[in-house]
Amino acid sequence: MTKNNLLKSFIRTMLKQNKKLIVLLIIVISGSILAALIPPLVLEKIVNHLSTKQSISFLLALSYFLCIVVADVLESLQNACITIFGQKMTHVIRSALCQKLSQLSPQYFHTHKAGEIESIFTNDGDAIDVLYSDGIVSMMADSFKLIAILIVIFTRSIGLGVLLLIVTPFLYLFTRWCQKRMNQAQLTNRKAIGRVNSQVPETIRCMRMIHTFHAEKYMEESYDKYIQESYRAIDQGNIIDSIYSPIILITQAIVVAIMMIFAASGTTYRSFFGLSIGSAVAMIAYVANIFSPLENIGMEIQNIQAASAAIQHIQTFLNEPDWLPKIQPTNNDRDIYFDHVTFGYDPNKPILKDLSFTIHAGENVTLVGRTGAGKSTIFRLLTGLYEPNQGKISLACHCPVALKPEERRKIFSLVEQEFTSVPGTVRDQITLYDTYTDQEIDKALSLSNLKETIMDLPQGLDTPMDETLFSKGQLQLLAIARAVVSNPSILLLDEISANLDTKTEKRIIMALQASSQGRTVISISHRLSQNMGSTQIIEIK
Numbered sequence: 454m455t456k457n458n459l460l461k462s463f464i465r466t467m468l469k470q471n472k473k474l475i476v477l478l479i480i481v482i483s484g485s486i487l488a489a490l491i492p493p494l495v496l497e498k499i500v501n502h503l504s505t506k507q508s509i510s511f512l513l514a515l516s517y518f519l520c521i522v523v524a525d526v527l528e529s530l531q532n533a534c535i536t537i538f539g540q541k542m543t544h545v546i547r548s549a550l551c552q553k554l555s556q557l558s559p560q561y562f563h564t565h566k567a568g569e570i571e572s573i574f575t576n577d578g579d580a581i582d583v584l585y586s587d588g589i590v591s592m593m594a595d596s597f598k599l600i601a602i603l604i605v606i607f608t609r610s611i612g613l614g615v616l617l618l619i620v621t622p623f624l625y626l627f628t629r630w631c632q633k634r635m636n637q638a639q640l641t642n643r644k645a646i647g648r649v650n651s652q653v654p655e656t657i658r659c660m661r662m663i664h665t666f667h668a669e670k671y672m673e674e675s676y677d678k679y680i681q682e683s684y685r686a687i688d689q690g691n692i693i694d695s696i697y698s699p700i701i702l703i704t705q706a707i708v709v710a711i712m713m714i715f716a717a718s719g720t721t722y723r724s725f726f727g728l729s730i731g732s733a734v735a736m737i738a739y740v741a742n743i744f745s746p747l748e749n750i751g752m753e754i755q756n757i758q759a760a761s762a763a764i765q766h767i768q769t770f771l772n773e774p775d776w777l778p779k780i781q782p783t784n785n786d787r788d789i790y791f792d793h794v795t796f797g798y799d800p801n802k803p804i805l806k807d808l809s810f811t812i813h814a815g816e817n818v819t820l821v822g823r824t825g826a827g828k829s830t831i832f833r834l835l836t837g838l839y840e841p842n843q844g845k846i847s848l849a850c851h852c853p854v855a856l857k858p859e860e861r862r863k864i865f866s867l868v869e870q871e872f873t874s875v876p877g878t879v880r881d882q883i884t885l886y887d888t889y890t891d892q893e894i895d896k897a898l899s900l901s902n903l904k905e906t907i908m909d910l911p912q913g914l915d916t917p918m919d920e921t922l923f924s925k926g927q928l929q930l931l932a933i934a935r936a937v938v939s940n941p942s943i944l945l946l947d948e949i950s951a952n953l954d955t956k957t958e959k960r961i962i963m964a965l966q967a968s969s970q971g972r973t974v975i976s977i978s979h980r981l982s983q984n985m986g987s988t989q990i991i992e993i994k
């Protein structure tokens with residue numbers, strides 16, 4: 454399968470897996486179109502009976518009522534089926550997006566902004582949702598309905614059919630013009646409201662500064678400007694909305710009037726427009742029914758157009774190359790080797806050049822070097838997030854990039870400068886949703902000197918996580934508990950006490966001294982490593 458067909462293949466799989474739903478959808482749409490055609494025909498019969506002074510049977514009256522009920526029920530069923538179909542489609546695409554997210558290389562997240570990626574999941578995902586629940590399928594259903602009504606009209610009155618064939622394109626163009634203007638007005642209004650929404654909290658936040666520098670007028674004027682923009686946009690939308698319906702109704706009346714005038718006039722036109730009274734009533738009902746699908750088609754085309762950019766974004770995202778690290782041979786011991794490693798995020802601008810060092814198992818090593826020398830980059834290479842451009846890395850018998858996700862936590866753990874919490878409970882912060890026994894968690898809490906703090910929480914480990922429950926130092930202890938719970942052989946510490954005061958740092962050092970027993974420790978922090986008894990210093994130039 455070529456990469457460009459990824460999205461199509463997901464859709465094909467969905468269609469194959471939901472054959473029953475597709476068949477049901479086709480049946481319901483066909484039934485709904487047919488049911489929409491029948492009530493005017495029954496009405497025609499009733500009026501014809503009345504006009505010839507014949508009595509109407511109860512069955513005929515009842516059948517008219519039932520036809521309307523069945524038509525409405527089928528219409529609702531059609532909408533429900535289209536919504537289910539749309540939801541299933543969206544689910545398939547959203548799942549594919551989520552799966553892709555975990556397969557992308559770390560490089561991707563450095564070259565694409567978080568907001569950009571988020572927008573694929575939210576805005577583009579929503580556009581796809583609308584595309585399938587109120588776009589493609591609904592447009593097909595409405596188009597078939599429109600064609601079917603025109604065919605019936607042609608069979609009854611060629612003149613009226615021709616008249617509608619002439620009028621319909623103009624009505625469609627008018628409908629689209631109104632819809633475009635309305636959407637433009639809505640967009641302008643949304644933008645203006647968005648600006649107001651960001652301006653208000655900003656003003657409140659800066660209120661002291663505004664008063665101090667006497668900037669009230671400027672704030673008022675810009676607030677006023679956005680409110681005016683919003684008001685004008687809403688006004689424009691309202692004007693178009695108020696003219697649309699009367700124009701459609703007047704056109705409808707003109708079409709019916711023309712039909713009546715010609716039908717009642719001389720013989721030349723009568724054969725062309727001629728109708729019984731009943732047929733005339735039925736035709737009026739059909740003419741009225743033409744406008745609703747016409748209006749829907751306009752909106753549906755717009756949804757499809759809006760979704761085409763979203764499809765493009767999603768297609769590009771799904772076609773990003775997967776992160777498939779190459780497997781390299783490893784050394785057969787528990788030491789860590791950097792063997793003539795050259796690496797740059799841009800291979801043409803190497804940051805580490807021909808770097809070689811060995812760290813023996815159980816050693817406590819510090820990486821030093823000027824800012825920007827590449828110390829954190831070494832950690833990223835050691836944890837396998839990036840591959841060296843040249844040379845080899847071996848991490849306790851393993852090639853870091855080739856490590857399977859489930860092996861990673863057993864081999865190394867990384868504690869960074871800032872603690873990153875995950876949604877869930879305090880326990881989840883430590884386990885990261887992996888399964889650990891109570892004893893293992895208890896041991897991690899003891900090593901990180903955090904047991905008492907956790908026990909003091911209202912629900913202990915099961916307390917919902919909120920970063921305000923902990924001080925900055927306690928959050929770092931939580932990060933140490935997270936690091937040691939999997940009992941890794943290597944601990945990587947990236948400036949973990951950089952923002953802490955001396956007293957808190959002492960607590961961290963005590964926790965680290967306990968946690969580093971029997972492990973290889975590599976840290977980027979001169980002060981910390983001295984206190985922990987560093988056995989080797991590696992200078993990165």
Ligand SMILES: Nc1ncnc2c1ncn2[C@@H]1O[C@H](COP(=O)(O)OP(=O)(O)OP(=O)(O)O)[C@@H](O)[C@H]1O
Nearest residue numbers: 563798799804822823824825826827828829830831
């Ligand atoms: N994802 C990235 N993409 C491109 N360049 C990067 C990336 N991460 C870091 N760099 C660059 O690589 C160089 C080394 O960064 P690194 O963070 O490894 O340095 P460091 O020695 O840890 O610095 P510090 O002591 O200030 O934390 C810097 O010039 C930085 O701008």
